[in-house]
Amino acid sequence: MTQGPILETKSITMRFGGVVAVNNLSIEVNKGEIVALIGPNGAGKTTAFNMITGVYTPTSGKIYYEGQDITGLRPDQITEKGIARTFQNIRLFKKLTVFDNVLIACHLRLKSNFLTAALRFRQYRREEQRMREQSLELIKKFGLEKYKDDIASSLPYGLQRRLEIARALATQPKLLLLDEPAAGMNPKETEELSAFIREIKDEYNLTVFLIEHHMDLVMEISDRIYVLDFGETIAKGTAEDVQNDPRVIEAYLGVDDNA
Amino acid sequence: MKKQDKILTVILLAALFIFLIIANLFLDAYIKRVLNLCAIYTILALSMNLINGFTGLFSLGHAGFMAIGAYCVGIFTLPISVRPANFYIEPMHPAIANVELPFFVALLLGGVLAAFFAFLIGAPVLRLRDDYLAIATLGFSEIIRIVLTNMQSITNGPLGIKNIPTTANMWWIYGVTLVTVIFLVLLISSSYGRAFKAIREDEIAAQAMGINLFRHKILSFMIGAFFAGIAGGLYASMLSTVDPKNFIFTLTYNFLLIIVLGGMGSVSGTIISAYIVTAGLEIMRFFDEPLSIFGVSIPLFRPGLRMVIFSICLMIIVLFFRNGLMGNKELNWDMLRGLFSKRSKRIKGGEAR
Numbered sequence: 001m002t003q004g005p006i007l008e009t010k011s012i013t014m015r016f017g018g019v020v021a022v023n024n025l026s027i028e029v030n031k032g033e034i035v036a037l038i039g040p041n042g043a044g045k046t047t048a049f050n051m052i053t054g055v056y057t058p059t060s061g062k063i064y065y066e067g068q069d070i071t072g073l074r075p076d077q078i079t080e081k082g083i084a085r086t087f088q089n090i091r092l093f094k095k096l097t098v099f100d101n102v103l104i105a106c107h108l109r110l111k112s113n114f115l116t117a118a119l120r121f122r123q124y125r126r127e128e129q130r131m132r133e134q135s136l137e138l139i140k141k142f143g144l145e146k147y148k149d150d151i152a153s154s155l156p157y158g159l160q161r162r163l164e165i166a167r168a169l170a171t172q173p174k175l176l177l178l179d180e181p182a183a184g185m186n187p188k189e190t191e192e193l194s195a196f197i198r199e200i201k202d203e204y205n206l207t208v209f210l211i212e213h214h215m216d217l218v219m220e221i222s223d224r225i226y227v228l229d230f231g232e233t234i235a236k237g238t239a240e241d242v243q244n245d246p247r248v249i250e251a252y253l254g255v256d257d258n259a
Numbered sequence: 260m261k262k263q264d265k266i267l268t269v270i271l272l273a274a275l276f277i278f279l280i281i282a283n284l285f286l287d288a289y290i291k292r293v294l295n296l297c298a299i300y301t302i303l304a305l306s307m308n309l310i311n312g313f314t315g316l317f318s319l320g321h322a323g324f325m326a327i328g329a330y331c332v333g334i335f336t337l338p339i340s341v342r343p344a345n346f347y348i349e350p351m352h353p354a355i356a357n358v359e360l361p362f363f364v365a366l367l368l369g370g371v372l373a374a375f376f377a378f379l380i381g382a383p384v385l386r387l388r389d390d391y392l393a394i395a396t397l398g399f400s401e402i403i404r405i406v407l408t409n410m411q412s413i414t415n416g417p418l419g420i421k422n423i424p425t426t427a428n429m430w431w432i433y434g435v436t437l438v439t440v441i442f443l444v445l446l447i448s449s450s451y452g453r454a455f456k457a458i459r460e461d462e463i464a465a466q467a468m469g470i471n472l473f474r475h476k477i478l479s480f481m482i483g484a485f486f487a488g489i490a491g492g493l494y495a496s497m498l499s500t501v502d503p504k505n506f507i508f509t510l511t512y513n514f515l516l517i518i519v520l521g522g523m524g525s526v527s528g529t530i531i532s533a534y535i536v537t538a539g540l541e542i543m544r545f546f547d548e549p550l551s552i553f554g555v556s557i558p559l560f561r562p563g564l565r566m567v568i569f570s571i572c573l574m575i576i577v578l579f580f581r582n583g584l585m586g587n588k589e590l591n592w593d594m595l596r597g598l599f600s601k602r603s604k605r606i607k608g609g610e611a612r
Contacts, residue, residue, distance in 0.1 A: 076467075085467055110450050
């Protein structure tokens with residue numbers, strides 16, 4: 001890409017008191033890529049995500065989205081700019097219906113104010129109609145149509161994960177951050193998921209940045225991979241590069257001191 | 260909405276209208292007063308449910324917002340001729356001494372002022388959550404009352420205001436209640452209402468979905484306070500007096516009781532329970548009076564027993580019916596039809612046997 005990366009972090013560091021959760025992380029994600037962030041438990045992957053989505057403000061360093069500095073913006077502002085995310089431990093609106101879950105994510109693009117919305121002005125009615133159509137389309141696309149009016153928490157686990165992605169897409173993002181999308185899935189489901197991620201990426205013209213533990217999934221779909229360990233970036237590159245990197249092997253399998 | 264439901268709704272509204280005509284003509288002043296109070300409590304409880312039940316903000320500041328509306332109507336609709344008799348300790352502040360507003364304008368002003376103070380309070384306080392928010396709003400509600408008690412030249416201090424014109428008759432009160440109910444139902448079913456519910460369900464997820472937490476929280480808080488102010492204005496005009504002691508923070512517990520009993524997050528539940536609680540408190544008044552059976556007076560029946568019984572009822576609700584009457588569901592025509600058709604089926608089944 002000639003315009004430069006869609007997402008770029010310039011040596012972001014996150015300190016919690018004396019603990020350095022993420023140190024000098026520099027990531028570039030180009031438009032249309034699928035990039036993965038991997039690493040053992042506690043490596044700082046989710047912290048990195050939380051910095052990008054505005055949950056934490058980095059102790060130092062800058063984050064750029066489409067060339068714009070987004071460091072320190074609130075999560076809702078960042079979502080409005082076009083970065084949507086899912087959560088490691090699913091965070092649906094549990095007591096609301098599947099349809100409402102998706103519909104709520106359309107709210108941020110609403111232009112009507114609360115008065116014209118409550119009084120059902122024509123502009124609002126039109127917007128509401130459009131939001132409903134969009135949501136329904138997404139729900140169909142994700143195969144959740146028959147659960148449309150079910151309470152979100154009543155769905156099976158895999159479908160809840162799916163719904164979370166659908167909800168994220170309803171915010172009309174350009175960059176989708178997936179935090180362990182395959183967590184708790186069996187190999188078959190994981191395989192389906194990787195095909196599905198590819199499909200939605202093409203269909204909605206997305207760039208995908210994901211955290212994952214399932215190596216099969218990561219190796220299969222990622223264009224590039226970053227490996228974190230104890231907050232440090234220990235490797236980056238294509239799947240093959242990373243797989244053969246001695247430091248990655250060390251981080252994942254441990255190293256024999258006597259060798 | 261289905262066509263049949265529309266017709267049923269129109270019939271219901273017509274029935275309400277006819278009921279009001281009959282009530283106005285035939286019922287005595289006491290029962291009318293209770294019915295009016297029920298309607299005012301409906302507004303208060305609904306607006307509090309918007310904040311507590313729908314947006315998930317545990318706020319206990321409603322008595323304060325109500326007081327602002329009540330004082331606004333009290334001060335500005337009081338005829339200029341009776342003002343000196345009211346403000347005999349300290350004359351009314353010259354800036355407002357000659358300002359008299361029509362009832363409707365004063366009522367709206369009360370609501371707007373309440374919403375304005377909700378903004379001032381909410382801006383710092385809505386960063387808190389759960390019990391911390393409850394304590395902070397409770398404190399602010401008391402501050403409002405105490406400030407009102409000490410602004411002698413504006414509010415007449417602890418003496419309160421008397422001889423407020425009783426413009427708020429049954430038509431006014433039920434009209435405003437109806438408008439409030441319709442507005443809040445429409446708001447809650449709009450995209451903003453869904454955003455409020457999203458905040459209630461999961462703040463972090465709501466924010467990640469692009470919902471500006473602060474903006475939506477303060478919006479809900481201000482709309483709730485606005486209607487509390489309106490209800491306060493109706494209350495002042497109905498009673499024809501404003502007394503600062505009326506707005507002590509325990510008043511908020513009555514509204515809290517109504518929304519807990521009716522169901523946090525249910526409009527119809529709140530309306531039903533506003534009538535049950537308000538009317539129930541009146542009906543149970545006989546507990547406060549001495550009672551004798553066969554000439555033996557029962558010592559238990561004395562002033563205060565009413566509240567004991569009431570508290571016991573409350574405990575039973577909290578222990579066994581934690582979701583209240585309706586939970587977060589709404590009463591609608593389909594549900595009622597279901598209820599009746601089930602019953603009629605059961606009756607038919609009985610006949611067959």
